[in-house]
Amino acid sequence: MSNGKPNIESITKNKETKNNEKYTKMGKIIAIANQKGGVGKTTTAVNLAAGLAVMEKKVLIVDADPQANASSGLGIDINKEGLTTIYECMLDGADVHAAIQDTDLENLKVIPSMTDLVGAELELVDAPNRSYKMKEILDQVKDEFDYIFIDCMPSLGIITTNALVAAHGVIVPVQCEYYAEEGLAKLYQTILLVKKQLNPQLEIFGILLTMFNHTNLSKQVLEDVKSSFNQLVFNTVIKRNTRISEAPSYAESVITYDASSAGAKDYMELAAEVDERLNNWKK
Ligand SMILES: Nc1ncnc2c1ncn2[C@@H]1O[C@H](COP(=O)(O)OP(=O)(O)O)[C@@H](O)[C@H]1O
Numbered sequence: 001m002s003n004g005k006p007n008i009e010s011i012t013k014n015k016e017t018k019n020n021e022k023y024t025k026m027g028k029i030i031a032i033a034n035q036k037g038g039v040g041k042t043t044t045a046v047n048l049a050a051g052l053a054v055m056e057k058k059v060l061i062v063d064a065d066p067q068a069n070a071s072s073g074l075g076i077d078i079n080k081e082g083l084t085t086i087y088e089c090m091l092d093g094a095d096v097h098a099a100i101q102d103t104d105l106e107n108l109k110v111i112p113s114m115t116d117l118v119g120a121e122l123e124l125v126d127a128p129n130r131s132y133k134m135k136e137i138l139d140q141v142k143d144e145f146d147y148i149f150i151d152c153m154p155s156l157g158i159i160t161t162n163a164l165v166a167a168h169g170v171i172v173p174v175q176c177e178y179y180a181e182e183g184l185a186k187l188y189q190t191i192l193l194v195k196k197q198l199n200p201q202l203e204i205f206g207i208l209l210t211m212f213n214h215t216n217l218s219k220q221v222l223e224d225v226k227s228s229f230n231q232l233v234f235n236t237v238i239k240r241n242t243r244i245s246e247a248p249s250y251a252e253s254v255i256t257y258d259a260s261s262a263g264a265k266d267y268m269e270l271a272a273e274v275d276e277r278l279n280n281w282k283k
């Protein structure tokens with residue numbers, strides 16, 4: 001890793017040498033993670049999920065960020081009395097079905113978050129099975145959905161570890177306008193560590209370039225990431241588009257807010273690519 005080129009072989013499954021276990025579809029719980037803030041995690045969780053919901057897939061977003069941007073961006077009133085959040089499910093044994101909220105899209109549901117998730121980091125430190133809490137919750141509902149996306153917070157603490165333990169795959173958004181190569185290496189090592197110690201089935205599902213604009217920097221980032229991560233990089237690149245940044249203030253995905261926008265088209269294209277990749281991803 002010191003030369004900046006991660007050893008991809010160690011994290012992507014070597015299909016040739018894989019033993020003759022049953023060929024089944026890859027699991028569908030996907031964490032969207034990058035410890036850097038503002039790279040497009042929440043935007044990707046919401047709009048990729050909406051795209052798949054429009055494709056008639058049943059999709060759940062788990063908001064695992066105390067900022068609760070995915071919840072509010074999909075119209076959930078996070079201050080509503082009696083709202084059950086992922087926090088209560090993980091720490092107080094609340095019923096996961098009571099936490100699942102509807103959105104404007106029939107096929108898209110959310111388990112909301114709120115600021116108390118910050119405290120959860122501390123409370124979990126001494127909890128038994130502290131890294132498996134989210135897995136225990138999601139295992140109860142995973143058969144009810146085609147896709148479950150976990151929108152992670154910008155840190156690699158216990159909640160994000162929980163997400164990586166619950167997940168089968170990780171999507172890593174990388175912002176084209178600012179390439180944090182070291183940050184990516186650190187995330188990569190965390191994923192490796194979780195895979196080794198807590199969740200052997202974890203794979204990097206894909207690297208997504210976000211906020212692409214036609215500057216030289218953007219093009220350079222695209223080239224660098226492709227040369228490090230090769231086939232892991234999604235063909236779909238999300239361009240910078242103002243409709244994408246406007247949509248959350250209307251509590252909508254860009255796909256419902258302005259279906260004809262470039263942003264909606266990019267995320268629909270990503271949804272199709274993700275669906276195809278999942279179907280081809282044999283275990
Ligand atoms: N493709 C895009 N075009 C324009 N704005 C974007 C795009 N992707 C994300 N943004 C904006 O950038 C900001 C950070 O994105 P966000 O998804 O919240 O990042 P993260 O969840 O990683 O912190 C938000 O204001 C969002 O609306």
Ligand SMILES: [Mg+2]
Pocket residue numbers: 041042043065069152
């Ligand atoms: Mg976010």
